[in-house]
Amino acid sequence: xxxxxxxxRPTRSTLFDGLSRYIPVGATVVLLAAMYLGxxxxxxxxxxxxxxxxxxxxxxxxxxxxxGMTFVILSGGIDLSVGSVMAFSTMACAWLxxxxxxxxxxxxxAVLAFGVLSGTFTGAVIHYFxxxxxxxxxxxxFLYRGLTLQISDHDVSIREIDFFSWGMERVEFGDPxxxxxSLPYISFIAFAVVIVAFVVLHYTRFGRGVYAVGGSEQxxxxxxxxxxxxxxxxxxxxxxxxxxGGVVAAFYTKSANPLxxxxxxxxxxxxxxxxxxxxxxGAGFVLGTVAGVMVMGLLSTIIAFQGNLSSWWARIVVxxxxxxxxxxxxxxxxxxxxxxx
Amino acid sequence: MSKASxxxxxxxxxxxxxxxxxxxxxxxxxxxxxxxxxAVTGxxxxxxxxxxxxxxxxxxxxxxxxxxxxxxxxxxxLVIATKGIDLSVGAVYAIGAAIACQYLAGRDQSAVGxxxxxxxxxxxxxxxxxxxxxxxxxxxxxxxxxxTLILMIAGRGIAQLITGGQIPTVADSSPFVExxxxxxxxxxxxxxxGAAVFAALVLLTRTTALGxxxxxxxxxxxxxxxxxxxxKGITVLAYLIAGTCAGLAGLIGAANLGSxxxxxxxxxxxxxxxxxxxxxGTALMGGRFFLLGTTVGVxxxxxxxxxxxNVGLSSQWQFTAKAIVVFxxxxxxxxxxxxxxxxxxxxxxxxxxxxxxxxxxxxAK
Numbered sequence: 001x002x003x004x005x006x007x008x009r010p011t012r013s014t015l016f017d018g019l020s021r022y023i024p025v026g027a028t029v030v031l032l033a034a035m036y037l038g039x040x041x042x043x044x045x046x047x048x049x050x051x052x053x054x055x056x057x058x059x060x061x062x063x064x065x066x067x068g069m070t071f072v073i074l075s076g077g078i079d080l081s082v083g084s085v086m087a088f089s090t091m092a093c094a095w096l097x098x099x100x101x102x103x104x105x106x107x108x109x110a111v112l113a114f115g116v117l118s119g120t121f122t123g124a125v126i127h128y129f130x131x132x133x134x135x136x137x138x139x140x141x142f143l144y145r146g147l148t149l150q151i152s153d154h155d156v157s158i159r160e161i162d163f164f165s166w167g168m169e170r171v172e173f174g175d176p177x178x179x180x181x182s183l184p185y186i187s188f189i190a191f192a193v194v195i196v197a198f199v200v201l202h203y204t205r206f207g208r209g210v211y212a213v214g215g216s217e218q219x220x221x222x223x224x225x226x227x228x229x230x231x232x233x234x235x236x237x238x239x240x241x242x243x244x245g246g247v248v249a250a251f252y253t254k255s256a257n258p259l260x261x262x263x264x265x266x267x268x269x270x271x272x273x274x275x276x277x278x279x280x281x282g283a284g285f286v287l288g289t290v291a292g293v294m295v296m297g298l299l300s301t302i303i304a305f306q307g308n309l310s311s312w313w314a315r316i317v318v319x320x321x322x323x324x325x326x327x328x329x330x331x332x333x334x335x336x337x338x339x340x341x
Numbered sequence: 342m343s344k345a346s347x348x349x350x351x352x353x354x355x356x357x358x359x360x361x362x363x364x365x366x367x368x369x370x371x372x373x374x375x376x377x378x379x380a381v382t383g384x385x386x387x388x389x390x391x392x393x394x395x396x397x398x399x400x401x402x403x404x405x406x407x408x409x410x411x412x413x414x415x416x417x418x419l420v421i422a423t424k425g426i427d428l429s430v431g432a433v434y435a436i437g438a439a440i441a442c443q444y445l446a447g448r449d450q451s452a453v454g455x456x457x458x459x460x461x462x463x464x465x466x467x468x469x470x471x472x473x474x475x476x477x478x479x480x481x482x483x484x485x486x487x488x489t490l491i492l493m494i495a496g497r498g499i500a501q502l503i504t505g506g507q508i509p510t511v512a513d514s515s516p517f518v519e520x521x522x523x524x525x526x527x528x529x530x531x532x533x534x535g536a537a538v539f540a541a542l543v544l545l546t547r548t549t550a551l552g553x554x555x556x557x558x559x560x561x562x563x564x565x566x567x568x569x570x571x572x573k574g575i576t577v578l579a580y581l582i583a584g585t586c587a588g589l590a591g592l593i594g595a596a597n598l599g600s601x602x603x604x605x606x607x608x609x610x611x612x613x614x615x616x617x618x619x620x621x622g623t624a625l626m627g628g629r630f631f632l633l634g635t636t637v638g639v640x641x642x643x644x645x646x647x648x649x650x651n652v653g654l655s656s657q658w659q660f661t662a663k664a665i666v667v668f669x670x671x672x673x674x675x676x677x678x679x680x681x682x683x684x685x686x687x688x689x690x691x692x693x694x695x696x697x698x699x700x701x702x703x704x705a706k
Contacts, residue, residue: 078486125671128677128681129671129675129677129681131671131674131675132625132671138612138615138616139668139671140664141664142663143665146658146661146662149657150657150658150661153657266490266494269490273487280484310501310506312498312506315498316499319491319492319495319496320495326483326487326491327481330482
């Protein structure tokens with residue numbers, strides 16, 4: 001980082017350099033604060049200390065999946081299979097513990113390992129056979145939804161309640177009466193995923209590789225970066241996160257629904273984009289994704305507080321937010337191009 | 342003009358020969374599926390018969406039900422030809438259905454004028470949405486997958502807004518349901534509409550310069566612009582056609598059901614349409630398109646769904662079967678995969694690195 005002062009700043013600046021690369025994520029944070037303050041001003045009980053922690057309970061699975069999606073999108077790809085992989089993982093947890101009679105302590109690691117393997121396979125197909133990520137993960141979307149429906153076409157309750165109720169055991173922070181709140185263990189799983197992802201993206205060689213491949217795969221290859229390992233790695237991470245999201249959903253609902261998570265990939269992509277990550281790859285932050293998930297959670301909360309708004313307004317507002325962020329990114333990219341010339 | 346570009350591409354082969362070559366694999370797959378069905382259910386499967394002045398039979402039903410998918414896939418073919426993709430068609434399908442049914446729900450449904458107005462209104466809005474997508478792509482420079490993702494997410498919300506969260510129904514006596522269930526000269530109306538749109542698009546793209554312009558924009562938008570083609574207008578037009586086709590498909594679907602379900606109407610139809618286009622031999626890279634191939638792809642998907650039931654598998658196999666088809670098609674279209682799989686069969690002299698033990702590693706280099 002210090003070496004940048006030694007050389008003249010290149011005239012051909014990259015897309016989001018300097019301070020301007022913080023503009024999208026800054027906009028997300030401003031939006032988040034505005035939504036929260038607006039909520040406090042408008043609704044009673046909106047300042048309940050449990051309100052913000054609740055965002056991380058209902059959206060724990062979305063946060064985990066969106067973090068995995070952030071890796072894929074940063075590398076310039078897209079993963080449409082996460083919703084199906086998540087539903088399949090939840091169903092596999094139920095099936096392995098109920099029908100196959102495996103203890104949950106074996107079933108859960110097996111499901112997570114499956115997530116990594118399926119992601120690795122998808123990544124290998126994308127990299128070695130040069131299949132478009134959109135098409136390769138589309139196959140995953142159909143395949144895992146089909147497998148989920150073949151295991152069961154109706155809801156399955158999860159046994160091993162002792163194990164799966166661990167996830168919803170709450171940790172109290174202070175007394176609820178004077179500003180305290182509580183969080184279940186699944187929220188801490190989500191936080192751990194975010195922290196690990198943050199460290200990996202910003203402080204490891206692999207993380208720098210993800211940004212480099214997303215910026216320009218050709219340049220990354222010419223620089224001698226391990227493009228194959230990076231590209232396969234991001235899909236493995238996304239597969240792992242989707243499987244973990246499914247396990248967390250199993251903790252949360254203690255049942256598996258074969259049609260759970262239909263359209264979940266769209267929520268995850270929307271959260272990543274609203275979090276300020278460039279959909280073409282190469283620019284963005286994992287903490288922005290956290291903010292994006294919080295925006296989407298807060299949106300549902302506000303609609304619930306308003307009471308007379310129907311749930312479809314959430315979809316429309318998310319669409320408008322997406323539009324705003326995509327246009328903002330275009331404007332920033334255009335101004336970057338102008339500086340170049 | 343399209344003749345010239347086709348002949349140039351296939352280097353000396355005749356146009357018919359080139360078409361046959363590109364259609365060969367889809368047609369073989371379709372024939373195999375048909376043979377499986379005939380083997381299981383007998384020749385009744387393919388031979389239509391006339392009941393109550395209309396054609397019926399398993400295969401006619403497949404074509405009738407595939408008509409909405411055909412319309413969407415044809416529009417998608419043009420968009421993909423411009424190197425784009427339209428993810429919002431499923432949502433536009435729902436919006437088109439919602440507008441028409443909601444408009445009719447409060448009016449005299451047996452009046453032809455009201456039905457015509459409902460259809461016109463739905464198609465106009467669908468065209469507008471398509472033009473919006475095209476403007477985002479062409480004028481704002483947003484990636485197609487991103488630009489259409491916005492409406493893919495928001496579109497079903499808009500459809501629910503239009504219907505107020507209800508499922509509006511249209512009475513069976515209304516002329517509107519004829520769009521989905523009626524028959525003209527014994528042939529079901531959806532098949533007529535599908536055939537008409539197919540013929541119109543083929544004429545529009547292959548007898549005028551439009552097809553070549555679409556291909557040139559898809560091949561290289563900047564070069565086409567420098568060559569004097571209004572590439573932005575062409576792109577907007579492609580999305581506009583795709584949106585209109587999706588709206589029309591929604592009308593047929595709603596007419597068939599007599600209702601509009603904003604949540605589930607046309608769910609995943611965009612993925613089926615992309616699958617049909619890819620099966621039909623139109624590459625996602627853009628720069629060329631193949632409407633007849635898309636049509637065969639749509640019939641393959643329709644037949645596949647029926648085949649699964651006919652051979653005694655549960656309907657849950659549909660997703661798995663589609664996944665397998667997507668995977669095989671993607672693999673066959675990948676030059677890297679073909680090179681890798683054909684490697685053992687090549688004569689030894691042609692092998693670039695015969696001593697390399699791991700072909701995947703060699704590919705990575």
